[in-house]
Amino acid sequence: MNKVLLSGNEAIARGTFEAGALVACAYPGTPSTEILENMTRYKEIDSSWAPNEKVALEVGIGACYGGARALVVMKHVGVNVAADPLFTLTYTGVRGGLVLVTADDPELHSSQNEQDNRNFAKFAKMPMFEPSDSQEALDFTKLGFEVSEQFDTPVFLRSTTRISHSKSVVTMGERPDHIPTPSLERNPAKLVMLPGNARKRHYDVEERILKLEEWGCNQSFNRVEKGKGEVGVITSGVSYQYVKEVLPDADVLKLGMVYPLPKQLIRDFAANYTTLYVVEELDPFIEEQVQAMGITVIGKEKIPICGELTPGRLAKGLFGIALPDESSTHHLPPRPPNMCPGCPHRGVFMELNRAKAFVTGDIGCYTLGFMPPLSAMDTCVCMGASIGNATGISKVLSEEEQRKVVAVIGDSTFLHTGINGLMDMVYNNSTATVIILDNRITAMTGRQENPTSGYTLDNNPSFRVDMEQLCRAVGVEHIRIIDPYNIALTRKTLREEMARPEVSVIITTRPCILVPRDNLDRRPSLYVDHDACTGCKACLRLGCPAITWDETTKKSNIDKIICVGCKVCQQTCGFNAFKEVEA
Amino acid sequence: MNTTNILIAGVGGQGILLASEVLSEVCLMAGLDVKKNEIHGMSQRGGSVVSHVRYGEKVYSSIIPEGEVDILFSFELMETCRYLPLLRSKGRVVVNDWKIAPPSVALGKQIYPENLIETIEQQFPLTTVVDGLTLALETGNAKTVNTVLLGALSNILDFDHDMWLAALKKMVPEKLVDINLKAFAAGRGTNS
Ligand SMILES: Cc1ncc(C[n+]2csc(CCOP(=O)(O)OP(=O)(O)O)c2C)c(N)n1
Ligand code: SF4
Numbered sequence: 001m002n003k004v005l006l007s008g009n010e011a012i013a014r015g016t017f018e019a020g021a022l023v024a025c026a027y028p029g030t031p032s033t034e035i036l037e038n039m040t041r042y043k044e045i046d047s048s049w050a051p052n053e054k055v056a057l058e059v060g061i062g063a064c065y066g067g068a069r070a071l072v073v074m075k076h077v078g079v080n081v082a083a084d085p086l087f088t089l090t091y092t093g094v095r096g097g098l099v100l101v102t103a104d105d106p107e108l109h110s111s112q113n114e115q116d117n118r119n120f121a122k123f124a125k126m127p128m129f130e131p132s133d134s135q136e137a138l139d140f141t142k143l144g145f146e147v148s149e150q151f152d153t154p155v156f157l158r159s160t161t162r163i164s165h166s167k168s169v170v171t172m173g174e175r176p177d178h179i180p181t182p183s184l185e186r187n188p189a190k191l192v193m194l195p196g197n198a199r200k201r202h203y204d205v206e207e208r209i210l211k212l213e214e215w216g217c218n219q220s221f222n223r224v225e226k227g228k229g230e231v232g233v234i235t236s237g238v239s240y241q242y243v244k245e246v247l248p249d250a251d252v253l254k255l256g257m258v259y260p261l262p263k264q265l266i267r268d269f270a271a272n273y274t275t276l277y278v279v280e281e282l283d284p285f286i287e288e289q290v291q292a293m294g295i296t297v298i299g300k301e302k303i304p305i306c307g308e309l310t311p312g313r314l315a316k317g318l319f320g321i322a323l324p325d326e327s328s329t330h331h332l333p334p335r336p337p338n339m340c341p342g343c344p345h346r347g348v349f350m351e352l353n354r355a356k357a358f359v360t361g362d363i364g365c366y367t368l369g370f371m372p373p374l375s376a377m378d379t380c381v382c383m384g385a386s387i388g389n390a391t392g393i394s395k396v397l398s399e400e401e402q403r404k405v406v407a408v409i410g411d412s413t414f415l416h417t418g419i420n421g422l423m424d425m426v427y428n429n430s431t432a433t434v435i436i437l438d439n440r441i442t443a444m445t446g447r448q449e450n451p452t453s454g455y456t457l458d459n460n461p462s463f464r465v466d467m468e469q470l471c472r473a474v475g476v477e478h479i480r481i482i483d484p485y486n487i488a489l490t491r492k493t494l495r496e497e498m499a500r501p502e503v504s505v506i507i508t509t510r511p512c513i514l515v516p517r518d519n520l521d522r523r524p525s526l527y528v529d530h531d532a533c534t535g536c537k538a539c540l541r542l543g544c545p546a547i548t549w550d551e552t553t554k555k556s557n558i559d560k561i562i563c564v565g566c567k568v569c570q571q572t573c574g575f576n577a578f579k580e581v582e583a
Numbered sequence: 584m585n586t587t588n589i590l591i592a593g594v595g596g597q598g599i600l601l602a603s604e605v606l607s608e609v610c611l612m613a614g615l616d617v618k619k620n621e622i623h624g625m626s627q628r629g630g631s632v633v634s635h636v637r638y639g640e641k642v643y644s645s646i647i648p649e650g651e652v653d654i655l656f657s658f659e660l661m662e663t664c665r666y667l668p669l670l671r672s673k674g675r676v677v678v679n680d681w682k683i684a685p686p687s688v689a690l691g692k693q694i695y696p697e698n699l700i701e702t703i704e705q706q707f708p709l710t711t712v713v714d715g716l717t718l719a720l721e722t723g724n725a726k727t728v729n730t731v732l733l734g735a736l737s738n739i740l741d742f743d744h745d746m747w748l749a750a751l752k753k754m755v756p757e758k759l760v761d762i763n764l765k766a767f768a769a770g771r772g773t774n775s
């Protein structure tokens with residue numbers, strides 16, 4: 001048998017391949033990103049990055065209407081962006097199977113909220129599978145495509161960070177020999193959702209969910225594991241693993257499909273126990289539905305609703321077993337993430353801080369500009385929000401305060417949902433300064449290509465969006481293009497544009513330092529000349545990880561292993577202490 | 584066979600993920616059930632990173648239950664201390680004697696705590712201290728610290744030497760295999 005170690009994300013990619021899918025589309029987002037990155041090894045599948053999740057889903061829908069199986073992938077908040085097509089896709093149903101992966105992030109390891117997307121399954125009225133390990137991630141992906149076609153519905157596959165990023169042992173299968181050839185097929189009553197058609201389809205949606213509920217009662221993915229028969233537990237997903245650790249003797253109803261719930265199966269199971277737990281992360285999603293069936297269960301009264309579960313947290317919730325005392329570590333200096341040495345964003349934030357700007361922020365590596373010593377971000381809501389937020393806050397401020405408002409947004413985020421905000425800003429005669437940090441990559445999530453990078457997911461050259469022309473096209477008159485490594489220019493430009501009572505856009509042009517094809521001009525590292533250094537600490541305001549303060553000599557030092565020679569620090573020093581190593 | 588729990592700790596960029604890949608591969612080769620788990624994302628920008636590796640006959644949770652870490656395998660001195668409370672009382676520590684200043688220390692706002700090795704050894708007598716960077720530099724490349732440390736770890740685990748070598752050959756890019764094998768040998772020699 002072909003046993004390998006796969007992460008949940010690798011397994012989902014493999015499952016998509018084994019299901020004979022022809023199209024995969026996504027917008028990156030932790031913890032989902034590696035699914036499409038792994039898909040590139042399967043040349044039979046047309047895999048691509050879309051500019052945002054809504055487009056990704058629409059592309060997937062088109063492929064499935066053409067008769068192909070299609071996978072669409074996003075992180076949990078991405079489903080908010082894609083919700084519009086999703087809620088009507090459930091009405092049209094599919095032709096080829098469509099599986100939508102939602103990768104949730106309990107504990108907010110790298111997200112702005114920890115919404116529980118199982119609620120989307122109920123809200124959009126579509127089935128949802130939830131794997132507990134990588135083998136199930138592979139199996140349920142394949143199953144999802146089958147169920148999608150069998151019941152004529154899109155299917156959710158819900159992963160969480162601990163499923164996507166855990167590796168476990170998987171037995172792989174093969175891709176089918178025969179895959180149906182896609183073709184055009186008109187079916188307006190099903191695919192044109194005007195009120196007259198959609199009204200009828202709604203009945204089909206309701207009927208389908210009832211059928212799925214009944215069907216799910218006899219499927220092996222919803223199974224009972226016998227223990228000692230005293231305590232019953234209903235659980236699913238990663239929580240199942242914690243139940244097996246903490247309640248090894250319990251009888252467990254493990255749900256592979258979390259929506260719709262197999263009601264009869266649950267009734268039969270529940271009838272055996274006086275003590276019945278529902279163990280689930282985040283919302284009482286299963287618990288509330290089981291309770292609505294008139295069954296008494298113990299759930300969120302003992303198990304935390306916030307954060308992810310762990311074996312220890314579950315044991316604490318159920319039995320009051322204390323977690324290890326970590327107070328001895330509280331005095332240790334924290335180690336938060338930081339922008340890389342030489343990051344093109346860093347100098348811009350130092351200058352925003354100096355200019356005392358009120359920064360409506362956005363999501364990307366530059367969100368780290370919030371951290372000290374840069375400390376130059378005042379809001380961060382969701383992707384694309386910076387520009388609309390700047391418009392809104394400017395509306396209610398005095399003219400003097402308006403000048404302080406600066407929206408900061410990355411290239412990927414700008415194309416994702418920022419451009420609409422800019423259109424609004426110009427159209428409605430607002431004033432604010434917008435900085436587009438164009439590092440030509442979607443860096444935060446691990447450097448994915450996007451329409452400003454000029455490359456596609458499989459690294460083929462493609463058209464590169466012209467940011468300046470794009471801004472001009474929506475009516476921005478004042479556009480400044482700057483090299484963010486030039487601190488004097490950055491400062492001057494920022495001052496001038498903040499003073500301007502009109503919309504202006506500043507575009508920075510340095511690529512992310514970690515993109516190999518762009519940083520060919522990586523330069524030798526600098527060093528601090530201790531004779532020149534007066535110990536004034538001006539350079540420390542940059543927060544470059546390569547610069548450290550030495551408490552004994554009272555001078556700065558540069559770690560030459562990680563310094564990339566961007567020379568931004570040199571421009572912060574009034575004493576010419578940052579020197580280039582002589583060639 | 585009970586499950587063995589190894590927690591790998593360190594700082595983003597130190598090669599922790601490769602080390603945990605190699606270790607997991609060795610477990611798979613030994614015919615064991617294995618799960619590993621780590622958080623990608625924010626933590627990679629120089630933040631603190633942990634990876635959980637669990638192996639045995641049957642492993643459920645990929646997160647090590649709190650307080651059940653058998654071996655804390657740490658790439659950075661202060662990060663070791665952050666995770667000591669998760670160890671079993673008779674747990675072991677393999678620690679790289681390397682200090683990386685976190686931002687507040689680099690900015691001169693806090694000082695890097697002192698006498699950490701003593702603190703660790705006092706609590707956990709079964710501690711192995713490795714000078715990974717020196718050994719890595721001796722074998723030619725600072726970037727192989729992670730493999731040096733794996734060599735040191737291999738001394739206290741029950742896997743055949745050959746499996747380690749096979750896993751390294753499989754997981755490391757081809758042109759770096761030789762230097763990594765040397766680094767592994769250097770680490771393995773430290774306390775044999
Ligand atoms: C709706 C949504 N989709 C995806 C993400 C994940 N995500 C966070 S930041 C980011 C993109 C960052 O790229 P960019 O704006 O170019 O900034 P950079 O990181 O390159 O500085 C993504 C995809 C998210 N937070 N929300
Ligand atoms: S990955 Fe690129 S954009 Fe992100 S912090 Fe590093 S240099 Fe900056």
Ligand code: SF4
Binds near residue numbers: 342544545564565
């Ligand atoms: S040149 Fe200065 S700012 Fe740039 S990476 Fe090196 S130390 Fe950091």
